[in-house]
């Protein structure tokens with residue numbers, strides 16, 4: 001398919017779901033005009049990029065994330081590294097999106113802080129396979145590199161560069177919000193989540209990547225990890241329906257060591273010598289230990 005065809009299909013998709021969006025500057029509704037821009041009633045204009053995403057952040061951000069990190073993250077996601085997590089999240093979402101006989105409801109799922117988009121895309125595929133066919137995924141991230149990578153790779157969801165503090169969405173549009181290993185803005189999440197919708201927040205548990213943590217702890221006196229504060233903050237904003245701990249060990253091929261150490265923020269500040277030591281550890285398995293907080297308003 002030519003680039004222009006893809007662009008036109010994406011523009012149509014934005015137009016079809018334009019009611020989801022509101023202007024991040026003035027909060028007014030937006031509509032797709034001339035197959036190329038989202039325009040608000042005050043004439044603030046946001047163009048569809050050539051890769052098919054919309055830049056809806058009122059400010060330009062530089063994040064610590066870079067192309068290599070997103071490429072590494074995608075490599076790990078496609079290796080099945082997060083598959084049990086995605087499966088568990090899909091199970092929670094199914095509780096809220098059950099297909100009802102004789103009724104077709106169109107569902108909207110937001111991934112807030114979607115990075116390069118693998119989680120959203122994989123979870124959307126799983127939901128579709130389970131019969132949730134009327135579903136639009138929307139991925140937002142403050143990182144332009146992440147969103148550009150997402151929209152180049154995954155054609156189905158709508159992708160936008162956006163700022164968590166000014167989510168460019170109208171009130172109560174989403175039946176589900178995913179927030180995976182990523183910062184939150186609970187006031188905005190509450191505003192855009194529907195009355196009956198659910199939010200799934202994923203946070204690391206004590207043993208997440210412990211094989212790597214051990215190395216850094218030796219090095220830099222990393223504090224003991226606790227997510228108590230995160231859980232209580234979540235409970236201040238949402239009714240906690242369920243907290244599921246997902247723990248497993250993932251077998252690592254030698255060629256996954258490099259993307260593994262590059263994908264995690266743990267590696268920020270690591271020196272070449274540290275990375276060399278990780279490679280020399282000949283890791284055969286790595287522990288994934290995460291907590292899914294499932295809440296509703």
Ligand SMILES: [Zn+2]
Nearest residue numbers: 023026040044
């Ligand atoms: Zn506006």
